[in-house]
Amino acid sequence: MDWESKHWESLLAVANRKYKLNEVSPDDQLSQSDGGIGNTDGNNRDNISKDEIRGPDNSSPRVTSLREKIKNDLSHFKSTLAWWRQKADDLESEVRSMMMLAPHDTLEDKLRDVELEISSLKLNLAAPHNLSKAKSSTPGLSKVGVDAKSNQMLEKLQDGFEKMSASPTIQGVQQLYNRLDEEYKNCLLCLTAFPENAIIKKRVLINWWVGEGLLVVTDPKGSMAVEKAAEKIFKELGEKGFIMLVHKKGKRRSPVPDSCQLHPFMRRVLITLAKKAKFFDLDLQGNATPDYSQCTRACLVEGGQLSRPSTVSEGRKLKTLFNMNEQFLDLKLDFFISCKVLQLGRWMVSADHNIDVDDAPSLLRGMGTMKRLRYLSLQGVTKIGKLPASICDLYNLTILDLGACQSLETLPREIGSLKKLTYLDFSECYMISRMPKSLKNLQQLQVLKGFVLYQDGKKKDKSENREEACTLSDLASMKKLWKLSLRLDKADDLEDEHIKDLSQLPELTSLMITWIQATKQPSSSDRGAGRKSKRRKESSKEPKKPENSLSGGEPFPGKLTKLDLRGYPRPSMPKWLTHSEVKVLEKLYIRGGNLANLNRDSHSDSLWSVKILRLKFLANCEIEWLDLRHHFPSLVYLEKFHCPKLKLFPCDGYGIWMNPNAKEEG
Known part of the structure; x- marks a missing residue:
């Protein structure tokens, strides 16, 4: 038996000795009934009064609630281990049946399929994300929970990984990888650029895949074709054990996963494959670098410097430039005229991660030469007050992400010339007060985030508004808009x-x-105006119009x-x-x-x-x-947070309730 198999088996044996496994329905452990009193939010003081009934051992309600939560968590842990034991028994029974009944000419192929399935399962045994106890040391990055012995083995594995390529587990992963379609391989290798234990939003990967052309949807029907195709990729990669699907906010889990993560062991295997494919330039620790001499992709990293190309042909090599953790942008982009993906903004989950730029006009002017650019992200980049008109010359641009550019005040008047745009995000750009009229020309747009409903679409003063703002009615031309x-x-x-x-x-x-x-908190002048307005309304003899009435009955x-x-x-x-x-x-x-x-x-x-x-x-x-x-x-799923008047809800310690009689979605 190889050392990896001994390792996974020992983990299960230790857990089995420590906990007596009971056959308990996972639904009973993961959900609570409609009745009963539970802690509704993470803050017990907002939801449990001192007058409530104390526990049977005369303990306080908070202690009782905390004890029940720990009991439920341990029950979930034991039921998870029971599932693994049952899975092992099923596979063992399946192999036994094959040995007795399967024809000799197909026996080897059937056993090989079982071996690959076991290899895939083993990768998720040590640290399933819903049992992770480690906390992230970096905003937006989270650790995979493994014990000290596992960490030591992973360190040894990283030190001598090339020498251990003959391991059955590694070979099993490589065989699974070789069976993937080329599209799935490239999409998977993109994840190796991210730091170890990083939690990656699905949206970041989808935009990258679309930008590079790794995810191409030719189906003209259905505005969500790209989303469905991407979900198919996530689902297959998750089922085969390549990625771990992560639910929103960890323990405060959403029923639908919105992020994914690579297990450190799987990441090391994929790094080896990425190096062979010259997908990225990766250092000895497996981190992406700004070097693109041997590949077509580069990553901006803190302390690293993107080299200036010595020739025009060298500059044309770069197809993707992704900012991994550089917080200060100082770039000259004029030479990278063949770049398709330019992710300069933040990708991390944390909204606290902002990116600074010293010379924003120079940086933006350089983008004007990237006529092949399909995906541009400036999310969270500060000191960008205005986009130059040259941005609107990027006629191949499909995805434009300007979210959380807090200094951005205006959008280019000619933005409607970006005819291929399908995704446009300027949410959290609170300095923008109106939408350019040409926005209505983006007939291929499927996602529009941050649209400002300016004065109900009416102009205050024609002399002050030379250009009429885009109204909600102007969006009627966007027949593919689904979000x-x-x-x-x-x-x-x-x-x-x-x-x-x-x-x-x-x-x-x-x-x-x-x-x-x-x-927002009203100012003193606002409060005075409010009192005057209230007096005017009270003195008015006209009948009140029903609140939010739909006089025309519009559907x-x-x-x-x-x-x-x-x-x-x-x-x-x-x-x-x-x-x-x-x-x-x-x-x-x-x-x-x-x-x-x-x-x-x-x-x-x-x-x-x-x-x-x-x-x-x-x-x-x-x-x-x-x-x-x-x-x-x-x-099926209820989440409540900081709602002090919603009491006696049977939620768990994180404010989550899940219907025990309904199948969890996602």
Whole structure:
């Protein structure tokens, strides 16, 4: 038996001796029933009063809650180990049957398939991500939980990895890799550029794959074709054991994974394959470098310097430039005219990671020569106040990510000339007050994030506004748009014409609306104006218009499956947000604002189709658990955070409730 097999077997044996494995249903361990009292948020003080009943041993409610949580976590751990034991027994039985019944001419191939499956499973045995206990030392990066003995073995493995290529486990991984399609191989090798234990957002990888042309979708039908193709790749790579799919926020896990991670052992194997394929230049520790002399990709790293090409042909070699951890950009990009992927912004999960640039105009001018550029990311780059018109000459640009460029004030007037754009993100660019009118010319756009609803699309003063702002009605030409996020800079709700405009987008399935001023503290002048406005309203004899009324009865987008409301200023739900208007809505997220009640329909038959419900920072929201379950009968997953009036919810210590009678999605 090889040393890797002994290692994995010893881990299981130690766990088996330490815990007596019981045959417990995973659903019983991972979920809680509708009844009972549980800790609803991470902060117990907001949810458990001193007057509540103490535990049977006279312990305080907080101690009882913490003890129950530990008990549930240990039960989950034991049920996971039980699953592995059952899997080993099943495979052993399968091999035994093969030896007795399988024809001799096919026996070897069948046994080889079992061997490859076992090799894949072994890679996930030591550190499944949902049992990880290690904490990240770097924002956005998280550690894979392994014991000290495992760490020592991994260090030895890294030191002499080339000498151990004959290991059955490594050979098994290489055989699995060789069976992948070329498209899947290249997509997988992109992950080797990231630091060890890095958690990588799916969106970052999808944009990279599309930019390089590794992910090509020719299907003209369906605006989400790229998303579906990418999910297929993630699913297959996860099932084969190459990657670990990571759920949002670790222990506060989402039912749908939005990130992925490479196990350190798998990363070392893939690094060897990446070197052979000349995919990246990697140093002895397996980290990507700025060197592109032997490959077509380079990574910006802290302390490293991207070399200036000595000839034009040398500059044309570089196809991808990815900023891995460099926080100060000082680049001359004029020479890299063949570059397709330029990821200068942040990729880390943490929003605290910002990137500085000393000479933003010079940097941006250099991008104007990259006529083959398909993916440009400046996410989180500071000191960019304005984009030059030359950016609009990048006629091959497909993805433009300007998210969280906090100094950005204006978008180029000619942005509509980027006819191939399918993904445009300028969310969290709060200095931008209006959208260029030419935005409506982007008819291939599928994702638009950060659209500003400026003064309801009306101009204040024609003399001050030479260029009319793009309105919501102008987006009707975007027949492929499936994801849209809006920003309202005042505490008004969507009006009838806005609902009508949204209904003109046939493919719209995901909508986010953010109210900015609703979450800000009013100044003294604002408060005075508010009092005057209130007096005027009270003195008015005109009848009040019903709140959020839809006088024309305009239908809300019928395909909408996800709705995210942030900073909603009203105490009651919008008029257009009823179960009858959004019949196929599956995901409802409400974050911040003044919402006091979730259900504005008084009828007992108002049943929502929502499966995933997230409630965060709702100080005024109050609803009984049984009422919520009645109106949301299809609920599979509930997350609540800092909602002090939502008490007696059977959530765990992280504010999560999962329906024990429903299969977990994702």
